[in-house]
Amino acid sequence: MKPKYIATRDFKDSGTEREFAAGLMPDDVDAGVLANYLAAGLIREPNDSDKIAADPAPAADDAPAAATKPARRTAAKRSTTKSTASKLN
Secondary structure, eight states, X not given: OOOOOEESSOEEOTTTOOEEOTTOOOSOOXXXXXXXXXXXXXXXXXXXXXXXHHSOOOOTTTSXXXXXXXXXXXXOOOOOSOOHHHHHO
16 A cells, blocks of 8 residues: 655646645555655655544534533632832832
8 A cells, every 4th residue: 555645735747747736645646756756845744633634523413512601700819918019118
C-alpha cells in the first residue's frame, strides 16, 4: 500500500498536465512521481490535525445531551488588607 500524501498547494504537473488541488491527492500517481512531488515540496505526509479534520464531527442528533445548568456567579469578596495607597503615605 502506498503512503497517503496531501498537496500543499494547487499545482499542475507540467510533464503530465495533471492538476492537483491543495489538501487532496489522488491515489493513481506512481511512486517515482510522488518522490519528485515530495522533494519539490508540493506534497507532504498528513499530520494529526489533518486526520482529525478528515473525521466527520458527530451530528447534533447523535451527540449526548449536555446538562444546561447555568453557571453560578459568586459575589466578589472584599479585601481585608490595607490599600497600597495608605501604605505609601
